[in-house]
Each structure stands twice: as C-alpha cells, then as structure tokens.
Amino acid sequence: MDEREDLARNLKQLIELDRALGIDFVFKPAATAGLVPAVLDPAVTVKPVPAVKAAVTPAPPPRAPSPEPLSPIADGPDSLEKIAAEIATCRACGLCETRRSTVPGEGNPQPELLFVGEGPGADEDATGRPFVGAAGQLLTKMIIAMGLKREDVYIANIIKCRPPGNRTPEPAEVTACMGYLRRQIALLKPKIICSLGNTPLRALMNDDSLGITRMRGQKLQFAGIIMIPTFHPSYLLRDEEAKKPCWEDLKLVLKELGRELPKRG
Numbered sequence: 386m387d388e389r390e391d392l393a394r395n396l397k398q399l400i401e402l403d404r405a406l407g408i409d410f411v412f413k414p415a416a417t418a419g420l421v422p423a424v425l426d427p428a429v430t431v432k433p434v435p436a437v438k439a440a441v442t443p444a445p446p447p448r449a450p451s452p453e454p455l456s457p458i459a460d461g462p463d464s465l466e467k468i469a470a471e472i473a474t475c476r477a478c479g480l481c482e483t484r485r486s487t488v489p490g491e492g493n494p495q496p497e498l499l500f501v502g503e504g505p506g507a508d509e510d511a512t513g514r515p516f517v518g519a520a521g522q523l524l525t526k527m528i529i530a531m532g533l534k535r536e537d538v539y540i541a542n543i544i545k546c547r548p549p550g551n552r553t554p555e556p557a558e559v560t561a562c563m564g565y566l567r568r569q570i571a572l573l574k575p576k577i578i579c580s581l582g583n584t585p586l587r588a589l590m591n592d593d594s595l596g597i598t599r600m601r602g603q604k605l606q607f608a609g610i611i612m613i614p615t616f617h618p619s620y621l622l623r624d625e626e627a628k629k630p631c632w633e634d635l636k637l638v639l640k641e642l643g644r645e646l647p648k649r650g
C-alpha cells in the first residue's frame with residue numbers, strides 16, 4: 386500500500402472513531418505529520434469542529450518522511466496493550482515513585498459497560514489488577530447481581546498508580562493520568578459508563594464542585610457516551626444504607642443497556 390492509501394485509511398479510521406464517540410474530529414495542531422486526533426492526545430483539549438467537515442476532508446498529499454518521533458497512530462493504531470505499556474513506564478506524576486505496580490484496567494475489550502473507579506489500593510498495587518480487594522469483591526458481586534460476569538465488563542480507574550495511604554488523588558495527578566483513560570474509552574466504546582464515587586464523577590465531568598450524593602443515578606454524558614454515576618463500593622462497605630440507592634442506579638444501567646433484571650432466586 387503506498388503512503389497516500391495508508392494516510393487515507395488512517396484518516397477514515399479516525400473519523401469513524403470520532404463519530405462513534407460523538408466527539409468532533411480535530412488534529413493535534415502541531416502534529417498533522419502524526420495524524421493524532423485530539424481525542425487520543427492527552428495534551429490537547431478537544432475543540433468542536435463540525436463532523437461533516439472532517440468527513441469530507443481529503444487525505445493529505447504524500448510528504449517526505451519526517452525526522453520527528455512517530456506518533457502512536459503513525460506507529461500503527463492505538464491499542465489497550467500499547468496504553469498499558471505506556472502506563473507501565475509512566476513518570477508523569479510523583480505516584481511513580483511509590484507504586485509497586487501500575488493498574489491499567491482489565492476486562493472485555495469490547496464491553497457494553499465500563500466501570501470507572503478512583504485508583505488502585507494496596508491489593509491492586511500488589512497485583513496490578515483493578516478492584517481485587519474488599520471493594521473489588523463487592524463490585525464483582527454487584528456485577529453478578531446485574532446478571533453479568535466480571536469478564537463481560539471492563540473495569541478501569543481514573544488514576545493508574547496507588548496514592549500513598551490510599552489518599553484521594555491530587556488534581557494534578559488526575560490531570561496527568563486522564564489521557565490514558567480517554568484513550569481506553571476511545572478504544573472500548575462502551576454503551577454505558579458507570580462511575581464509582583466522587584473522583585471519577587468529578588474527573589469525567591471536569592467539575593470538582595459535583596458530589597456523588599446529589600448526582601448519583603442521573604443520566605449524564607461523557608464524550609457522547611451515557612454515564613451513570615453511583616456510589617463507590619468502598620463507601621457501600623461503610624454505609625449499608627447506600628446499597629439500596631446504588632441498586633436503583635445499577636437497574637437504570639441495565640435499563641439503558643436494554644437488559645432484563647435478573648430473576649431473584
């Protein structure tokens with residue numbers, strides 16, 4: 386395949402991705418050479434550009450090879466494995482100094498449902514897997530109660546490294562890490578995102594004034610995807626009363642997925 390065909394194929398893939406996410410298609414201004422769309426670039430804020438314009442943008446003419454480093458797209462399409470490999474060597478914030486493992490996320494790579502938590506705790510830091518401690522066991526039970534299996538869904542966090550002492554991540558740590566989750570979501574294309582607790586609600590809505598008690602069970606949107614926030618399982622472990630409203634939220638998730646409530650028995 387010559388360079389022009391290759392560029393046209395990349396452009397088509399990016400436009401399809403952009404449409405699927407409901408995000409307008411914008412190239413990273415300084416890097417048309419790399420064909421990096423803003424939605425895949427952690428350093429660039431997405432700006433609205435009419436999708437129809439992007440759809441008719443002709444493939445750029447062939448150019449001489451650039452001496453600049455290859456972007457992920459020029460290097461081949463993005464992938465969950467590539468993102469996990471980048472996370473494994475990430476030094477974008479101070480959490481890299483104290484982590485034992487990075488915890489990129491796991492699950493079905495083509496899920497209908499994506500759960501997003503806050504960040505790894507001690508058990509996750511020890512194993513490199515999300516939600517495997519006490520809160521994780523409760524999340525697994527919640528998933529089963531929904532008539533699903535853990536392997537049916539994808540489970541990720543806002544930050545991929547454990548904050549010391551399980552403190553809430555700093556805003557700068559969230560900002561440094563968000564690009565990875567954005568890229569994961571671009572690949573996963575879930576029908577629904579169910580965010581767990583305050584941190585993912587605030588990070589995904591980009592609004593630190595929001596609180597989960599007021600916002601839970603509402604149908605929000607992230608990048609054109611329905612997002613339903615509910616309580617974090619570790620909060621449910623401390624406050625049994627919160628389990629009932631949480632179940633209402635999960636029933637709403639099922640309804641939005643077009644799934645029946647599983648029979649009790």
Ligand code: URA
Nearest residue numbers: 502503504505515516
């Ligand atoms: N809490 C989270 O938010 N994420 C995990 O992976 C584990 C506990």
